[in-house]
Structures are given as C-alpha cells and as structure tokens.
Amino acid sequence: MTDSPGGSGSRRRGRPPRTESAGTRDRILAAAREEFAERGYDKTSVRGIAKSAGVDSALVHHYFGTKEQVFEAAVEVAFAPALTVRDAVLAAPLDDVGERMTRVLFGLWENSVTRKPLLAIVRSAVNNDVAASVFRRMVTAQLMRRIAGEIDAPDAELRVELAAAQLVGIAMMRYVIRIEPIASADVEQVIARVAPVVQGHLTGP
Template identity: 40%
Template sequence: MSSGGGATESDDGGNGRTGRRPGHSGTRDAILAAARTRFAEVGFDKASIRSIATAAGVDPALVHHYFGTKQELLTAAMDIPIDPEVVLGRIRAVPLDRLGETIVRAVVGLWDSPAGVQAVVAIRSLIGGGEVSLARAFLLEVVLKEVRTRVDSPPGSGTTRASLAVSQMVGVLVARKIIGVEPLASMPVEELVRLVGPTLQRYLTGDLDLPG
C-alpha cells in the first residue's frame, strides 16, 4: 500500500492490514496533514476517521494503528506532548461547584510543568500560524466537551459558558506564559486558583442572565 491515492478504503479492520508498511513515517505524516485539514474544516465531531484516511490515501485501520483514538489523533495533529486525559480525569472527579478552581489548578499546573513548556510553544505556533480552527476544536470539542455538557443549564447555554471559560483561561495563558505580565507570570498556582477560580465558576454555573 502506498501513501498515494491508490490505497483501499475499507472499514477499520476490514482487510486486516494494520501493520507498518515501507515508508511508514511518510504515512504518519500524511495522516497528520489530512487530520489537521479535516479537523480545521469541519471540527472534531464531524471529522471521521474514514474521511481522514481517505484524504491521506490510506486504510482507516492504519489511522488507528498509528494514533489510536480520534482524540489522540487530534492531540498528535496539534503536536502537544500532553494527554488531555490528564486534565479531563481531574475535572470529571469533582462536583459541579468546584469546576472553576479545579480547571484553573489543573491547567495552570500543566502549563508550569516541564511538559507544559512544549505545549505552550505548540499553542503559540498554532495561533501564530493561523491554525486557530484546530486550536478551537481541541479546546471546545475535546478539553471542554464534557464540561459543556455538565454546565448546560439552562439548556442551550453550555457552549456559551464553555466559550467564556476558554476566554478566561486563554487570557491567563497569554499573560502568564507568552507575554509574561507580572505579577501574574510568577504568581503561585494556588493564588491564581483563589483569584481566577471564582470567575471561571461564575461563567460555568452562575446566573449569566442569558437571553431566553
């Protein structure tokens, strides 16, 4: 099977060809390029493994072989060396009234970790390179998708609430890790949790007086 358009399109595992083929690094790169384009065009939910495989000219089973789940593929496409489950697992474990402080603690703690250095570089590159659709898909459709569902009260407000939460955390990221605004840049994580957590909590569960 080559990395061009001659690959067979079949169901995942339909022909069992899941092993590595000659030139597998080129195959991996082709899948990543197709995934970046597809995620940016239609978003995470609407981009199927089959459509990404077709665009890359490979069997869908190879996408799973190299990247596992669609969520793992999106993380790889963004070149972020952090598993979103590190944050998602902590968010799932807390009650609704502690979401704000937990998100701030988990996300800022991650940014401040050794792995966070490369993650910040990747996000800066995505934004600077104009791949904002990819970053938006990652934030809203992976990182905050479950949060959006949990805070959807009144019904239909979940996306607005999640978007406001994203705006708050992106602002903190830019000020703390990219521009280096003091005292935010050197503020202890728990101080940030105390100051920013309540604002995030209000966005997620407070009365926003949204249009009916």
C-alpha cells in the same frame, strides 16, 4: 482523533509493533513538537522535523502523511493531558468544578514537559489558519462540548468558553508573553483569584 481508514490514528494502530519503528515514530513526534513549539506551524517543515529526528523526510511522510497530519499527531499528544483536565473536571462535584479546572490547567502550564506542546499549539493556532482549525476542532469536540454537557443551562457552551477565556488569557500573559507581575506571581495566589471567576462563569447566575 482521526478514525477514518486512511487517518494517522488507524495507520499507527495498523502498523506492526516493531520496537524500532515505534521508537522512530516517537522520535519524529518529539522532534515535531520541538519544531512546532520553537518555530510555529508556518516556519516548521517536514524536512526540518526529519533532520532533527535524524531520519529521512520520506519516513515522516510514511508515518504521518502531510505536515498538517504531523501537526495533528503532535497536538493529539499534547491533548492527552487536556483530556485529563476534562476528566478531572467531569469527575468533580459541580460546585468544585471551577477550582478543579483552574488547578489542572495551571498544573499543565507549570510543568516544563507539558508546557512545550501547549506553547506549540498556542503559537501555531494564533498564526496559521490550518493550525487554528485543527485546534478549534479538537478543543470544541474534546473539551468544550463535553464539559458543557455537564452544565444544565441553555448557554452552557458559552459559559464554558468564557471560563476557558479567563484561563487562556492568564496563560497568555503569564507563560507566553510573560508580563509582570502576573508572570512571577505565586501560583496559589493566582489560583485563589481565578478559580471563583471560572466557577462563576460555569455555574453562576
């Protein structure tokens, strides 16, 4: 995401590919995801991440920089599957895009491995302005605008966001706050109800 010379992205690519440091970096990232998911952005500290990864805080700063940059790197990892969503959505025929988008998103939330970083993002973005702005930047640039580019309507971006809002709201109620009966409803039943709504927002009249 950060492609500027000093950003974490280029720093990572510029570093010599020693197995040990790659392993350490991944361990720090995994610890960061756990910490952000458990505690949210505010209550997570670089020191806590370092401790949970079994390394010194200085090493976390060395690899990533500030707490905001660690968060951005952790979110970037969580965004890899989101880019799958985007690509799946972009590859689908336009009249199938609602179901495709709905299925991929539920797939991410139903999978316990991808659910954790998603929870981390949601919890942090809801509670902290820095995290919210990282989230806004990535979601807007990587997802919303790209999907909107496929839709031939003057209000394409608003359409994508209304569709996303339906999915975000269900994720909140089913996976984050866990309100019944939607939390335990059969996922196919929910998809069957939601996909046409998402499609309607995207390409409806």
